[in-house]
Amino acid sequence: MTKKKIGRQTVKLLNPPSILATYSIVGPKEGEGPLSNYFHHILQDDLYGEDSWEKAESKMLKEAVKSAVMEARLTLEDIDYLFAGDLLNQLMSSTFAARDLQIPYFGLFGACSTMAQALSLAAMMIDGGYGHHIIATTSSHFSSAERQFRFPLELGNQRPLTTQWTVTGAGAAVIAQRGKGPYITHITTGKVLDYGIIDANNMGAAMAPAAVDTIRAHFEDIGNSPDEYDLIITGDLGKIGRNIAGDLLRKEGINVEKKLKDCGVEIFDHDKQDTHAGGSGCGCSAVVFSGYLYKMLKEKRFNKILLVSTGALLSPTSIQQGESIPSIAHAVTIEGGLDG
Amino acid sequence: MTKKKIGRQTVKLLNPPSILATYSIVGPKEGEGPLSNYFHHILQDDLYGEDSWEKAESKMLKEAVKSAVMEARLTLEDIDYLFAGDLLNQLMSSTFAARDLQIPYFGLFGACSTMAQALSLAAMMIDGGYGHHIIATTSSHFSSAERQFRFPLELGNQRPLTTQWTVTGAGAAVIAQRGKGPYITHITTGKVLDYGIIDANNMGAAMAPAAVDTIRAHFEDIGNSPDEYDLIITGDLGKIGRNIAGDLLRKEGINVEKKLKDCGVEIFDHDKQDTHAGGSGCGCSAVVFSGYLYKMLKEKRFNKILLVSTGALLSPTSIQQGESIPSIAHAVTIEGGLDG
Structure with missing residues (x-):
């Protein structure tokens, strides 16, 4: 039963799960970038109608999940597990989205590796037969990350040229037992x-x-x-x-x-x-x-x-x-x- | 392939994994409690030779994993995955332990539900054939939790009677394909x-x-x-x-x-x-x-x-x-x- 494991770190999936649908929501700045045409939804305002950036981030994640599920022509009740994570302390974005989505939930933290971590676990769980449909999702928000990891934006601190810019956005994928791929x-x-x-x-x-x-x-x-x-x-x-x-x-x-x-x-x-x-x-x-x-x-x-x-x-x-x-x-x- | 899933939230494991060994490390206060005789290792000092409570917590988690692996008569190289999580922001305890353990690592956040979350994922991964041995582990520390979630201990704040006391301790379990149970x-x-x-x-x-x-x-x-x-x-x-x-x-x-x-x-x-x-x-x-x-x-x-x-x-x-x-x-x- 470990023909699936090849080498120390790699698994080969014997029943490769299909990615039925995805959904991406990004902030205004990401919407002005070179990949603009590929995103499903571009926000006009990075507060997304909420009263804090953290709540806006959580709303992005929740809406990305709901929209990916709709794109897959499923309902939230069809989803067996939600694998979600984000950068906020105690996964505030994922937690509050999971509260509204009511899907059995596993919270993940892998910082910016979280999307691949969620896809990995979701794919193994589908391949192994533990569900029909599993969501892998993550989010981040420039403004919630800056104030948590660096400085309040109000200070207007200069940023060294080696610094990266936290993407405001959430992506979600529906992983399924059956489908036409990828x-x-x-x-x-x-x-x-x-x-x-x-x-x-x-x-x-x-x-x-x-x-x-x-x-x-x-x-x-x-x-x-x-x-x-x-x-x-x-x-x-x-x-x-x-x-x-x-x-x-x-x-x-x-x-x-x-x-x-x-x-x-x-x-x-x-x-x-x-x-x-x-x-x-x-x-x-x-x-x-x-x-x-x-x-x-x-x-x-x-x-x-x-x-x-x-x-x-x-x-x-x-x-x-x-x-x-x-x-x-x-x-x-x-x-x-x-x-x- | 979903005979494993029974009902909306439950999975029945067809090849029930065995818990080969466990290890528990606790702080001095936990060592004075009614379960004292059952713990593997009781610390005399909750700093555990480190210069911060966060580092002490991480050391507890790391030592619990190493000791559980030894109890199972395995080496760290025999472990396919490490499922670990803790209460600290960005899972500082798990992350720094994983750095030293060099086992392929999935970070989890489920607050105080993390041990069952880690056992769940580890068990499904073993049952599904994705590895021979997987570790499930978590930690917490009274002093690192108090200053992160509530107040600096130095303030000597009074605690309402509804408050709980964060356990200083780490537990680890080796989940395996074969063994005599449980x-x-x-x-x-x-x-x-x-x-x-x-x-x-x-x-x-x-x-x-x-x-x-x-x-x-x-x-x-x-x-x-x-x-x-x-x-x-x-x-x-x-x-x-x-x-x-x-x-x-x-x-x-x-x-x-x-x-x-x-x-x-x-x-x-x-x-x-x-x-x-x-x-x-x-x-x-x-x-x-x-x-x-x-x-x-x-x-x-x-x-x-x-x-x-x-x-x-x-x-x-x-x-x-x-x-x-x-x-x-x-x-x-x-x-x-x-x-x-």
């Missing part, structure tokens, strides 16, 4: 790595080794090569982390150069949008996947991708206590469907 | 409930309806009665929440009266130890399970129990923003083993 076929689960980076304004550098370790483990476990993939896309290393990851992979002898992209680089126009090193946050790989990547897979413009969401697992407390930044990356192989 | 046979996953309690000093009242809802769902889904169980033990409702849960269950027509106990009530001597409404925290049901309950199952003094860890999913931010306290409870059926 399919989740392999899962590589990351270990926590820490290369001693202590600068919380340079998370790309902290996360790059974790991304490289998981990508290396993936190819080692599976025994195939990056040539089989159309795209290897990391979660949110940003420009600096993306370049470090490229260098490290080259040193490891893994040649992914032209196929290696990053959700945090793709989501913003860095010259025009002043987002410094690029996008970050749980919502980053969630909306790039639920919007852009899912549609590209559906349209057969990609046939096989590796989504590698990356998380910097720091807390303000751990930083204040002199700790460096531990990071993790989870990888999910997604292959094209049967129809267009 | 076995995890059923899993009932909770939904987030909120009955409008806004008093963060009365979490037992907030969590009681969630415990009742999950217990009701468990018996509805399985179609059996509480008579089959030797014990139904909630996570950490404390004295007040335990009594509310008893009343609510009676109103629902579920007669569990004499079998209903609570980890938060059992762990302290409330008359002598001045812990007000009882114990709480992720570590509470973790150490009561890993210490007391596991040993009682091994010794056949219990043959079948339902562990119902309960979590109050509040955050200081949600309370400040006027929100009430959402809660959740997850239930795991554990049945006795083949030997003594």
Whole structure:
């Protein structure tokens, strides 16, 4: 019964679950970026009719789930489990959404790796026969993240050029036993790595080794090569982390150069949008996947991708206590469907 | 492939995983309580040689995992996944332990329901064939929780009598495909409930309806009665929440009266130890399970129990923003083993 486990970190799904539908909601800034046309819903106001950014973030997550379920032509009662997580302390965004959704709920924390973590667990649970339909979802919000992790926005602090910009957005995917794809076929689960980076304004550098370790483990476990993939896309290393990851992979002898992209680089126009090193946050790989990547897979413009969401697992407390930044990356192989 | 799912919230495991070994570490106060003899390791100093309570908590979790793995006569390399969570923001305790343990890691947040959440996911992953050995673990620490959720201890604030006392402790269990039991046979996953309690000093009242809802769902889904169980033990409702849960269950027509106990009530001597409404925290049901309950199952003094860890999913931010306290409870059926 462990023919499913190949190598130390990878699972091959014998009944690859289908991603029935996705939904992405983004803030106004993300809606002005290069992936604008791929998102399902662009907010005009990042408060989304609520009285706090945290509540707005929770509403995005809830609406993304409800809309993904509608896109899949299901009802909330058809969903067996909700795998959700976010950056807010005690998962405030996921918790309050789960309260309204009334789906059996597992809360996850993997910082910005959460989308791949949720997809991994949802896919294994479907493959294993524990449900017909499972939701994987995450959110983040620039304004709720800034005040929790850095400074109150009212201070107008300057941000170093290595800083990333937390994406305002939520993405949700409905994973199902049956469907026309795209399919989740392999899962590589990351270990926590820490290369001693202590600068919380340079998370790309902290996360790059974790991304490289998981990508290396993936190819080692599976025994195939990056040539089989159309795209290897990391979660949110940003420009600096993306370049470090490229260098490290080259040193490891893994040649992914032209196929290696990053959700945090793709989501913003860095010259025009002043987002410094690029996008970050749980919502980053969630909306790039639920919007852009899912549609590209559906349209057969990609046939096989590796989504590698990356998380910097720091807390303000751990930083204040002199700790460096531990990071993790989870990888999910997604292959094209049967129809267009 | 969904013969495993029975009813809306419950899964029946077809290859019930065995709990190979457990380990519990507790603080000095827990070591003076009525369950003292059942814990594996009692700390003399709740700083555990570290320079902060958060680091001490993380060390407890790490040592509990390493010791449980040793008790199971395995090495860390034999462990396929680590399911871990705690109360600290960004799971600081689990994250830094995972950094040292180097096991593929899934971070969970379910507040004080985390032990049952981790056992649920670990058991389904083993049953489904995704690994040979998986760790489920959580921790909490009175002093790190107080300063994060309430007030700095240095202020010497008075605590209302409805308040619970966060357990200092960590518990870990090794879940395996093969073994002599006890076995995890059923899993009932909770939904987030909120009955409008806004008093963060009365979490037992907030969590009681969630415990009742999950217990009701468990018996509805399985179609059996509480008579089959030797014990139904909630996570950490404390004295007040335990009594509310008893009343609510009676109103629902579920007669569990004499079998209903609570980890938060059992762990302290409330008359002598001045812990007000009882114990709480992720570590509470973790150490009561890993210490007391596991040993009682091994010794056949219990043959079948339902562990119902309960979590109050509040955050200081949600309370400040006027929100009430959402809660959740997850239930795991554990049945006795083949030997003594």
